[in-house]
Each structure stands twice: as C-alpha cells, then as structure tokens.
Amino acid sequence: MTKIDLESINVILATDCGSTTTKAILIQKIDGEYRQTHRGEAPTTVEKPFANVTIGVANSVTEVGELAGRKLVSDEGTIIQPASDNEGCDLYISTSSAGGGLQMMVAGVIAEMTAASAKRAALGAGAIVMDVISSNDKRRPHEQIQRIRELRPDMILVSGGTDGGTTEKVVELAELIAPAKPQPRFGSEYLMPVIYAGNKDARGNIEDTLGIDWIDLAVVDNLRPVLEHENLGPARDKIHDVFLEHVMAHAPGYDMLMDWTDAPIMPTPGAVGDILQTIASQRGINVVGVDIGGATTDVFSVFNETFNRTVSANLGMSYSISNVCAEATLPNVLRWVHFDMDERELRNRVKNKMIRPTTIPQSHEALVFEQAVAREALRLAYKQHKEFATTLKGVQQQRTVGDTFSQQSSGQTIVNNMELDLLVASGGVLSHAPRMHQTAMLLIDAFEPEGVTTLAKDSIFMMPHLGVLSSVHPKAAGEVFERDCLVFLGTCVAAKGLGKHGKPCFTYSIEGAISASGSLNFGDLELLPLGQDEVATITCEPAKGYDLGEGPGKKVVREVRGGTVGLILDARGRPLALPDERAACQKTIEQWTEALELYPAASAPEPVGA
Amino acid sequence: MLRRHWAMILGLTTLFLATGTAFATAGGATGSDVAHEWNLLEELFNPKKTWLLIWFILISGVVVYYIRVASSGKDLKVREIAGLSAVDEAVGRATEMGRPVLFINGILDINDIQTLAGITVLSRVARTAAEYGADLEVPTCRALVMTTARETVQEAYLAAGRPDAYNEDRIYYLTDEQFGYVAGVTGTMVRDKPAACIYMGAFYAESLILAETGNHIGAIQVAGTAMPSQLPFFVAACDYTLIGEEFFAASAYLSGDPKQMGSLKGQDMGKLIGAFGIILGVLMATLSVLFGGGIFETVLVYLSEYMFGDDGFLMTIILMAGGGG
Structure with a gap:
C-alpha cells in the first residue's frame, strides 16, 4: 500500500458491503471542508449466481457516480484512481460484514479474567463471538471438544495466564482445540487461523500442541500480561490482519476488492467502534452508540477512553423479535403502549414480522407496538452491555x-449514564422512525440517560465508512461525522432520583438561542424548541434528593445543543418506573406521548371489541 | 428435628401457662398458702425472667419458622457480601498466575465457633480451587483443625469431581505456638508467593503480620473474623474483609444448609427487635426529660426494668395486685 498524501485528497469513495446491500458514499472537499455529497446502494453480490462482491460494489459506486455527475467506475469495472477533473477518486476504502461478518471462538483460562479479555478483543475487532471456552465454564473436556467441533468459526483466539503465570491451563485449552478440529466455513483447503495471545512462557508448548497442518498459528503479545492491565491492541490488530489474509481472501471477489482499496478492509462493527473511539478521544467525551438490526443489536461505548462493544445476538426487530418478546415478556412490552391491544393479535403480529422481516408498520397501532418492542430490545441490549463493560477482575x-x-468488589460496570455525553442511534427502527421525536423518546426510555446528554442519530448509517476513514484520514472522518453523519435530535436533561408524583423535581432557566424558565414536578416531561445548530445555557436547580450531574440537590449549569426535536426536560426520575396497574400505566404513557408530540396526527384506535 | 424444635417451644409455653393458671386459681387461698405455692413455683419457674422466656419463645419461633422456610426450598435473601464473591476471584487470580491459594483458619482450636465458620468457607474455597485447578495450601496451628481441614478439603475435591487433585500433604500442622506459626506461614508466603491469601477464623496479634506480608507479595487477600480488635488491621491490609456477623453469615450462606440459613435470618429478626427496643427506649427517655416523666417515664421503666430487665411480667403484677409483692 503506497503512502497517501493527506493534503492532496479531495475525493473519497467509501463502501460498506453488508449481507444484503452494498452502500457507497462519496466525500468531497468543498471550500476546504470534507462533506459527504452523494450516496448510492446496490444489492450485495457475494452469493451465487454472481459470487463476486466487486459486482455489487461497482453497481453501488456507479449509482453514486451518476448522482454526482462523476465517472467513478472504469469500463473494465474497476474504481478509477486518482481523481482528475470529473473522474475518479483519490482514496477508496471499504468495510464488510457480508456472509455473516467475522465469526470467532475465544478461549481463556478463567471466564471472568483472560477469557473476558479475549472476548473484549474479539468484539472490539468487530467479530461475532460464537462461544467462550474456559477452564471454569462448568463443562467437561469432552463437552468442550464437542462444542468446538460443532462451531465453524472463521478464527480462534486463545489467551490465558499472565506472563510468567500458568502454562498448564493454557496448554490444556490448546489440547481441546487440537482434537476438536473445527471445520472452517470456507472449505477444507482453508487453514484455521488460531491467534495465541496468552502467557509468553507457554508459547513453545502452544506451538508444539497447535503446530498442526490444518492450523495457521499466529502468536502475539499477551492480552493480560499482568492481571492489573489489559493489552488488547496487538490481538485486535492481528484479528484484522487474519481477517484480511484468510477470511476475506476466501470470500468471493474479496481478493480483487482488497487490491482496489487504499486501506485494509475492516469488519463493519469494528469500523463503527473505531469512529466512536476517534470522536470520543478528539472531543474528550463519553459516547454510547447503538445499532439495532433485524437479528442482532450492537452496543458500543467509550467511557473514560475505554472502549467496549457487545453484540446481543438474540435481540433484533425481525428475525429475533420473538425472542425479544419472550425475554422481555409481553406485559413489559405493552407497558409502553398507551391504548388497549389484543394480546392474541399482537402475538400474530410478532410472528408475522419474524417470517416477513422486511415488512414495515402499516398502521399507527403497528408502529406504536413496534416501537414498544424496540424499547425493550434496546433496554435489554444495554443491560447486557453494562454487565459486560466492567473494570478488570482479579485485581x-x-x-x-x-x-x-x-x-466495593471489582468488576463493577464502567457504564455511567450520568457521565454520558453523546448517545448515537442507528438501525432501521431508530433511523427510519416517522418522527425524530419518536427516535429521541425510544433512546431516552431504553437507555435512561441521566444529567445532560446529547441525542443524535446516524443519518444514513455512515459510521462504518467513517470508521475505516478515521484510520487513514482522521480529520476528514471527524469533519464528515460532525456535519453530515450525525443528525442531532437535541439534548435530554434528566434528573436522577425518585419521588412522589406531583412534588417538585427541578427548576430551570434557559438563556441563549431561546429564553425560558419554569419548574417540573416529578413525573413531568417537557419539550422546548431548540433548533438545529442552536445552543443555549441551561441552569437547573434540582430539589432535594434529585441529581442532575453535580450531586443531589446541587445546581447545574450546562451548555445544551438543539436539534430536530429540541430540548427535552425529563423529570420522570431514574430509574424510570411505570405504574404496575395497566390503566394508570396507559394514562402515564399517554401524558408522556402528548408531552413529546410523538404521534400528533394519529388518534388512538378504537378499543378492541368496540 | 424441626418437630423437636416446635415440641420444645410448645412444652415451655405449656409449662409457663400451667404455672400461671395454678397460680391464678390460688387466688382465694390465704397469704401463707399463697407464699407456699409461690415458693414451689419459684423452684420450677423464675417469674423475674418471664420476659426472657417470651423473647426466647419469640426468637426461637422465628428461627424455626425460617428454618422451615429454607427447608421448603424457598430462596432466603442474604445481602450480597463483596468479600464472599471475592473468594472466586481470588482463586481465579491464583489459577491465572499459576500460584497457590493460601488458607489460614485462625489460631484457635476446633472448639471455637470462628474456626468452625472458617472451615465452612474452606470447603467453598477448596471446591472452587478444585474446579479451577488451582493449588490450595492450608497450614494449621492445631492438630485437630488440620484433621478437620483435610476431611473438608477432600470432600470438596470429591464433590467437584477432582478427587485425583487432592493432596493431603498441602494441609499440614505447623505448631501451636502463636508466633512460631506466624513465622512459618510468613516464610511460606515469601517463598511461594501465593496469589491469594484467605484468612478465616480467630486471630490475635498475628493478624497484621500475616496481612501485611500478604499485601507485600501482591496477593489478593480476603479476611473474615469476629475479633473486633483485629478488624481494623484486616480492613486496612486486605482487599476484602468479612466483619463480625458477616463472617458467620458468609459461612451460613456458603454452606447453603437450611438450618444455618434459617438461624441466620431468625437471628436477624432478634436483632431487629433489639434495635427497635433501643430506639423506643431512647425516644421514651428523651420525651420523659422533655415533658417531665408521666407516661413516658412509666413506659421507660417498664422497658428497661421489665421487658429487658429482670423484674418479671405477669407474676409481679399479680403479686402486687394480691398484696404479695
């Protein structure tokens, strides 16, 4: 790969090869600033009959080119580089999650220590972790071997032991893999990549045990050289390398795509993580991002520069919708609905969505129900994320x-909603909600941000493109992220604490783009108009027992940013509690729905049986 | 066993009521007859301890009730104790670092309740060590403790399905001498550098020497003792400390034994009654001072002298009413 002169880059082309769609965006330098200008998409062609991912890439890029009035694909079907007046691009980058993305199995000595670190490394690199094998996972060796044999991972990450620590246990793990001989997804000619990132003293033994003809063993630095410190970088980098060398090289057409790109192809979730880390680091803020899909929900967080990602494999809005309803229970889903619904009909609705995943709500009732399910899916995914994103154990x-x-015991969650600065949403149910107010309310209800939190959504799921761009051109990635990627919904100001309904919660006064003052009682929700790019200073004085970021009862002064929704003042308390009684719950939700103007044009449907 | 508990409580209550009835029927007798009856009764039952009997019946009843609840399989909630979950973490650390876990069972003999509570925790530690494949080392200060510890650890390894990993040579007797024992243990600590040191039992002056040595070698340390004078040293030098009652609670929780769990819960109820009595007493004393005695003073006297004192209950009142007092 040749060294790129960043100053000379004016046109950037980025693609994201998803399982069903390949999305392309064009970024151009306009008046000295990088802006995303055009977008196109085409079906992904990694499966038969095409079996060549570059066909879909060329199609999506051609669409972008047509929209931009710029020829980007040559007559031979390749990307034109470098850019000239009205032709080509200076930089071409790509991500990929086609064919199920990167699927990994990880192993470590203790589930809560080295195995957890290995899982964090794999997830951070953008992989889906199929299973975690450890010495204390309560499974017998033959059961572990059987499990490894059943899985068909793209690669395996083995860790365990501190440097100078146990070798016996690490070798035991390797001895489980050798006889299991897991079959790779890409045929028998494919060498199974195994990355060893454990005790350095055990490297020789590991090479002896895993030096088999069907394994391609790579050794990197220990990801827990001491238990007090986690060193995930080398393992993550190696996963990216192996992803390119092995997984991508065996996927149809990717060898050609790799030749086209100016930076290594990254797994899509890994790229999303990278852009969030870059933004958090550049601005010195804490960020949470969520991508809710049909089958899975990804949650990313950066708190105090520590990055974590979780994939909730069974929480999604189409293929996994039944599981969401089963896990959350239907009464919990229905508590977010402000009118009566027939449970039997709802069950039918859930199953229909599962077997016809591409359908979208056709009625007000269906939309409200889908958004209720989304709240529960997001809530459960965030709960799982909090449980995973913890301080190191064994310290x-x-x-x-x-x-x-x-x-306090170790292993406490590092996710602190009071310190959260930016909450970013992406995924169909959030991005394509008819009103931005609904997206904002979904985020607030599911994530329960505390204090002052800016809400935003990824306009056209551009984060993967910007993630890989941030590794090549951080300035361009930052500028596009700020101006074109994020659609700011507004800011949520929420008090932490619980009280009695109708009793004072906090008073506020706002100066700047708007001037307003008032007070909120516990249970109230208020929306103030604060437009896109508008900024104001809010001063809040919480009542005794409520916290807005400076401690219970202490005054808070913050700058708040407006958006398409505005400034949301939330005095519903944290943790958010809804009345147990159905009629009271409906009434409460109805009040909140009206306060935030969630469904202004729609009237509630006739009661069932009327 | 439970039936025996109930029978005992029922028997004592019947005895109490029968005594009271006999005494009441003697109301029409002469003063000397009453005094005679009273002397007979006093040999069977000390009326000054009536409230003690009531508390005994009440608290025993609650204990028996919770034992029954625990035996029925219902999950009794015990507050999460950080030190307890830290045991798994400590053993995990030892496994990752390839170093042993050191368990010290205090310096008193097996007849001490703290040593017994420590043995229950040892059982859990041994089981976890067997499951994780960590080495466990238990130097003891008393021969009988060593024998008990060996039995306990062997059983735990068997329960974990790793009887082959049990090595009785790692559970050994050093000396009965307090500082001789400490010298031996600290020597082991410095040489073997265990990754986890667990102190559960009765400790005296050696507590700080052991805990500081463990801290110096970088081990995760979990301590549990009911010796108030040693607790500050453990808190300052160890990662987690089970304080006093927590230690016994941990023992009950780990054993999962319904009798221990029920007793724990029942004792908590007893403490709750005591705490309520103290609050009521303080309140009455304050109000008595503020409003110059009256009803508050009477309640206070009844609380301190009768309910929590030894001036009796019904007997005294009746005796006073009959002029016998």
Whole structure:
C-alpha cells in the first residue's frame, strides 16, 4: 500500500458491503471542508449466481457516480484512481460484514479474567463471538471438544495466564482445540487461523500442541500480561490482519476488492467502534452508540477512553423479535403502549414480522407496538452491555479503614449514564422512525440517560465508512461525522432520583438561542424548541434528593445543543418506573406521548371489541 | 428435628401457662398458702425472667419458622457480601498466575465457633480451587483443625469431581505456638508467593503480620473474623474483609444448609427487635426529660426494668395486685 498524501485528497469513495446491500458514499472537499455529497446502494453480490462482491460494489459506486455527475467506475469495472477533473477518486476504502461478518471462538483460562479479555478483543475487532471456552465454564473436556467441533468459526483466539503465570491451563485449552478440529466455513483447503495471545512462557508448548497442518498459528503479545492491565491492541490488530489474509481472501471477489482499496478492509462493527473511539478521544467525551438490526443489536461505548462493544445476538426487530418478546415478556412490552391491544393479535403480529422481516408498520397501532418492542430490545441490549463493560477482575484492591462498610468488589460496570455525553442511534427502527421525536423518546426510555446528554442519530448509517476513514484520514472522518453523519435530535436533561408524583423535581432557566424558565414536578416531561445548530445555557436547580450531574440537590449549569426535536426536560426520575396497574400505566404513557408530540396526527384506535 | 424444635417451644409455653393458671386459681387461698405455692413455683419457674422466656419463645419461633422456610426450598435473601464473591476471584487470580491459594483458619482450636465458620468457607474455597485447578495450601496451628481441614478439603475435591487433585500433604500442622506459626506461614508466603491469601477464623496479634506480608507479595487477600480488635488491621491490609456477623453469615450462606440459613435470618429478626427496643427506649427517655416523666417515664421503666430487665411480667403484677409483692 503506497503512502497517501493527506493534503492532496479531495475525493473519497467509501463502501460498506453488508449481507444484503452494498452502500457507497462519496466525500468531497468543498471550500476546504470534507462533506459527504452523494450516496448510492446496490444489492450485495457475494452469493451465487454472481459470487463476486466487486459486482455489487461497482453497481453501488456507479449509482453514486451518476448522482454526482462523476465517472467513478472504469469500463473494465474497476474504481478509477486518482481523481482528475470529473473522474475518479483519490482514496477508496471499504468495510464488510457480508456472509455473516467475522465469526470467532475465544478461549481463556478463567471466564471472568483472560477469557473476558479475549472476548473484549474479539468484539472490539468487530467479530461475532460464537462461544467462550474456559477452564471454569462448568463443562467437561469432552463437552468442550464437542462444542468446538460443532462451531465453524472463521478464527480462534486463545489467551490465558499472565506472563510468567500458568502454562498448564493454557496448554490444556490448546489440547481441546487440537482434537476438536473445527471445520472452517470456507472449505477444507482453508487453514484455521488460531491467534495465541496468552502467557509468553507457554508459547513453545502452544506451538508444539497447535503446530498442526490444518492450523495457521499466529502468536502475539499477551492480552493480560499482568492481571492489573489489559493489552488488547496487538490481538485486535492481528484479528484484522487474519481477517484480511484468510477470511476475506476466501470470500468471493474479496481478493480483487482488497487490491482496489487504499486501506485494509475492516469488519463493519469494528469500523463503527473505531469512529466512536476517534470522536470520543478528539472531543474528550463519553459516547454510547447503538445499532439495532433485524437479528442482532450492537452496543458500543467509550467511557473514560475505554472502549467496549457487545453484540446481543438474540435481540433484533425481525428475525429475533420473538425472542425479544419472550425475554422481555409481553406485559413489559405493552407497558409502553398507551391504548388497549389484543394480546392474541399482537402475538400474530410478532410472528408475522419474524417470517416477513422486511415488512414495515402499516398502521399507527403497528408502529406504536413496534416501537414498544424496540424499547425493550434496546433496554435489554444495554443491560447486557453494562454487565459486560466492567473494570478488570482479579485485581488487587487498595483499601483504607474508611472502606470498612463500603467494600466495593471489582468488576463493577464502567457504564455511567450520568457521565454520558453523546448517545448515537442507528438501525432501521431508530433511523427510519416517522418522527425524530419518536427516535429521541425510544433512546431516552431504553437507555435512561441521566444529567445532560446529547441525542443524535446516524443519518444514513455512515459510521462504518467513517470508521475505516478515521484510520487513514482522521480529520476528514471527524469533519464528515460532525456535519453530515450525525443528525442531532437535541439534548435530554434528566434528573436522577425518585419521588412522589406531583412534588417538585427541578427548576430551570434557559438563556441563549431561546429564553425560558419554569419548574417540573416529578413525573413531568417537557419539550422546548431548540433548533438545529442552536445552543443555549441551561441552569437547573434540582430539589432535594434529585441529581442532575453535580450531586443531589446541587445546581447545574450546562451548555445544551438543539436539534430536530429540541430540548427535552425529563423529570420522570431514574430509574424510570411505570405504574404496575395497566390503566394508570396507559394514562402515564399517554401524558408522556402528548408531552413529546410523538404521534400528533394519529388518534388512538378504537378499543378492541368496540 | 424441626418437630423437636416446635415440641420444645410448645412444652415451655405449656409449662409457663400451667404455672400461671395454678397460680391464678390460688387466688382465694390465704397469704401463707399463697407464699407456699409461690415458693414451689419459684423452684420450677423464675417469674423475674418471664420476659426472657417470651423473647426466647419469640426468637426461637422465628428461627424455626425460617428454618422451615429454607427447608421448603424457598430462596432466603442474604445481602450480597463483596468479600464472599471475592473468594472466586481470588482463586481465579491464583489459577491465572499459576500460584497457590493460601488458607489460614485462625489460631484457635476446633472448639471455637470462628474456626468452625472458617472451615465452612474452606470447603467453598477448596471446591472452587478444585474446579479451577488451582493449588490450595492450608497450614494449621492445631492438630485437630488440620484433621478437620483435610476431611473438608477432600470432600470438596470429591464433590467437584477432582478427587485425583487432592493432596493431603498441602494441609499440614505447623505448631501451636502463636508466633512460631506466624513465622512459618510468613516464610511460606515469601517463598511461594501465593496469589491469594484467605484468612478465616480467630486471630490475635498475628493478624497484621500475616496481612501485611500478604499485601507485600501482591496477593489478593480476603479476611473474615469476629475479633473486633483485629478488624481494623484486616480492613486496612486486605482487599476484602468479612466483619463480625458477616463472617458467620458468609459461612451460613456458603454452606447453603437450611438450618444455618434459617438461624441466620431468625437471628436477624432478634436483632431487629433489639434495635427497635433501643430506639423506643431512647425516644421514651428523651420525651420523659422533655415533658417531665408521666407516661413516658412509666413506659421507660417498664422497658428497661421489665421487658429487658429482670423484674418479671405477669407474676409481679399479680403479686402486687394480691398484696404479695
């Protein structure tokens, strides 16, 4: 790959090869700033009869070219580089999640320690973790071997032991893989890549055990050299390399695509993680991003520069919708609906959505129900994320006598909603909601942000493109992310704490783009108009027992950003609690629905049986 | 066993009621007859301890009730104790680092309740160590503790399905001498550098020496003792400390034994009654001072002298009414 002169780049082309659609975007330098100008898409052609991913890429790029009035694909079907007056691009990059993305199996000695670190490394690199094997996973060796044999991972990551720590247990893990001989997805000629990122003293033994003709063993630095420190970088980089060398090289047409690109092709979720990390680092903020799909929900978070990603494999809005309803239970889904619904009809609706995943709600009732399911899917996915994104376990604590009655255990979640600055949404149900107000309310109900949090959505799911771009041209990625990628919905100001309905929660006064003042009682929700690109300063004085970021009862002064929805003042308390009684719950939801103007044109349907 | 509990409580209550009835029927007798009856009764039952009997019946009843609840399979909620979940973490750390887990069962003999509670925790530690494949080392200060520890650990390894991994040579007796034992243990710590040190039992002056040595070698340390004078040292030097009652609660929780769990819950109820009594007493004393005695003073006297004292209950009142007091 040749060295790129960043200053000379004026036209950037980026594609994301998804399982069904290949999306292309064009970024151009306009008046010294990088802006996303055109977008096109075409069906992905990785499966038969085409069996060549570059056909879909060329089709989507051709569409972009036609829209932009710029020839981007040559007559031979390749991307034209470099850019000239009205032709070609200076930089071409791509991500891929076609064919199910990158599927991995990870192994570590203790599930909560090295195995958890290995899982974090794999997820951070954009993989789907099929299973985690560890010495304490309560499975017998023959069961573990059987499980590894059943899985068909694209690669395996083995970790375990600190440097100078256990070798016996690590070798035991390797001895499970060797006899299992998992079959790769890409045929018998494919060498199974195994990355070893464990105790350096065990490398020799690992090479002896896994030095088999069907395994391609790669050794990198230990991801837990000491238990107090996690070193995920080398393992993540190696996963990317192996993804390109093995997985991509065996997928139809990817060898050609790799020749076209100016930067390594990245797994789509890995690229999303990269852009969020870049933004969090550039601005010094804490970010949470969510991508809710049909089968899975990805949650990304960057808190105090620590990145975490989780994939909730059974939480989605079409293929996994039944599982969402089963896991959340139908009464929990229905608590978000402000009118009566027939449960039997709802069950039919759920199953229909599962077997016809591409259908979209055709009625107000169907939309409200789908958004209720989305709230629960997001809530459960975020709960799983909080449980996974924790401080390291197995670390020595430093105590003083003052800790006598407050000894906190390690492994506490690092996700703190009060410190969250930016919440970014993507995925069909969030991105394509008829009103932005609905997207904002979905985010607030599911994630329960506390204090002052900016809400945004990814306009056209551009984050993967920008993620890979950030590795080549961080400035361009940052500019496009700010100006074109994110659609700011507004800011949510929410008080933490619980109280009695109707009692004062907090008072506020706003100055800047708008001037307003008032007070909210517990249970209230208020929407103030604060438009796109408008900024105001809000001063809030919470009542005793409520916290807005400075501690219970303490005054807060913050700058808030407007958006397509506005400024949302939320005095419903945290954790968010809904009345148990159905009629009271409906009434509460109806009040909130009206307060945020969620469904202004729609009237509630006739009661069932009327 | 449970039936025996109930029978005992029922028997004592019947005895109490029968005594009261006999005494009441003697109301028409002469003063000397009453005094005679009273002396007979006093040999069977000390009326000054009436409230003690009531508390005994009440708290025992609650304990028996919770034992029954626990035995029925219902999950009794025990507050999460950080030190308890840290045991798995400590053993996990030892496994990852390829170093042993050191378990110290205190320096008292097996007849001490803290040593017994420590043995219950040892059972859990041994089981986890067997499951994780970590080495467990238990130097003891008393021969009987060593024998008990060996039995316990062997059983735990068997329950974990790893009887082959059990090595009785790692559970050994050092010396009865307090500082001789400490010297031996700290020597082992410095040489073997265990990744986890767990102290569960009765400790005296050696607590800080052990905990500081463990801290120095970088081990995760979990301590549990009911010795108030040693707790500050453990809190300051260890990662997690089970304080006093927490230690026994942990023991009950880990054993999962319905009798221990029910007793734990029942004792908590007893403590709740005690705490309520203290709050009521303080309140009455304050109001008595503020409003110059009256009803508050009477309630306070009844609380301190009768309910939580030894001035009796019905007997005294009746005796006073009959002029016998």
